[in-house]
Amino acid sequence: MDKQTLASEIRELKKQRNAVILAHYYTSPEVQDAADYVGDSFGLSKMAAELDCDTLVFCGVRFMGESAKLLSPEKTVLLPAPEADCPMAHMVEDGFIERLRETYDDLAVVCYVNSTARIKALSDVCVTSSNALAVVSSLPERTIAFVPDRHLGRYIAEMLPEKRFILNPGCCPVHDAMLAEEIKALKAQHPEAKVLVHPECNEAVMALADYAGSTAGIIDYAVCDEAKEYIIGTVGGVLHQIERKTEGSGKRFFLPATKPTCADMDLVTLENVRDCLAAGAGSVYEVAPAPDREKVRARASLVRMLELSE
Template identity: 50%
Template sequence: MAAQVEELKRQHDAVVLAHYYVPAATQALADHVGDSFYLARLARTLDCKTIVLAGVSFMAEAVKMLNPSRTVLNPEPRANCPMAHMVRKADVDAVRERYDDLAVVCYVNSTAQIKSWSDVCVTSSNAVKVVGELPQHNILFIPDMNLGRYVREQLPQKNVILNRGYCPTHQRIIPQEVEQLELEHPEAEVCAHPECSEEVLREADFVGSTKQIIEHIANGDGREYIVLTVVGVAAEITRLTEGQDKRVYFPATPPICPNMAMVGPEKVLRALQTGEGEVELPDCADRAAAPLERMLELAAR
């Protein structure tokens, strides 16, 4: 399969991008593996006609908006993200009416329509930096309440208003299972994604984005780590820590994103063979792309 994918990439002048959360076999076929911010930023620099984005639908949509002239293929269009839809326009409008000095900050884990309601996008790796760069005092953070709460704690000078959205996979990580891991592995450092609940983050020694967690473990002096994010990160951690005798532990209920799990390697192969899953620009593309562009600008400062 890998040989077929390589040949098809040459034929179609294609590059395969994969998120850390898709299956390890899919990551192995990719030219670049990363988190949503890395992939969005990288897509702008690629010299190719076609981009295959192995991830969930909002990621492929964002890459298309940032690269409107390129063909973007989504190997599994049914792979959606529940949190990407968890905000209502009426709620955004109500907060805008209440505050004059307001910025609507939208996590990239959102549909193009929701992005179009916002002023700037963020990812988990740059949310604190981008919000800190904004001149507005009042921040409506959509759609993820857990990442929004984490940003509020890091930036107490801002009035961060939360929306009641969440990632179901990270929300299913519960303190009891984390505490059990801590009892079983008392020397292990607890690394958590900010999409986890407030109760789980209290158990964490390190809080960071997917990429930040991976790099923290790869560069850390410790030998044992409890990892509180989607199990797909294990592939990259294993690759980067080869020969370091490091061990990672996940909760007893494995944090598996069912949508990311749908993006198997056979889907990448089929997309390259048939051209199926081509992503179209949404009607609101111009309005939705502007917050993405502003994110790239502020994150680069």
């Protein structure tokens, strides 16, 4: 089926379901173009809580759909690719947080939103790469347990030397595997290019950055900055929005030779966006509510994040 016919079917099903489609920057260009809103995890989290609709279609991975359901329990939340998951979300060892709570009196457990509802429920507050510095800065506790991403945790720790950080050994496999040598090779070819990277990247790549920030931050920097060439150190899907917003500017953008690709995000297609809307509530695409006790505590961590980010 051609894309125009698929897009027409999706629009009609959206009307029937009173649905809104949210897509992460890492999804494919055609999925982003079919969405009502495109954003990073922080922007989409806020959007999910505020939208007036009956159904949310979340074009992303499972933790994003779970977070949307926690913030909007009255809405039907659908994941076009229910099998799309985030490996990092599961990288907190059982008992890790409990042991830290037994050891430290002055402890705040800060949970990157790329995590399961269970880990969010064990935490004091969630963060995203957009708001982690602001949220952690505002916490009264001196000792910060940062889970699950060690790279984002290290990046925030470097900017807050007055606090003591305990880092969990998790990471995003895509950003962790990015090669500094490939960034250097691009820099040799384009010496005037600025290097923009996501703080999930490994330390060697971060050391080369002119700017480190969330996907939304990377887009904003590329759009507003005056340079003409940029090396982008994050998942390639972000280029769709950057190139759309800088069209006609003469700016050029380069990805590492090993293109950063999220296989789970790539599972989201126009076909399964259509299929999940057609199936609706009660289908395999629907995100089920978390267990009651977990749901209350996980939602509290997300709500506190939104409050501290205002």
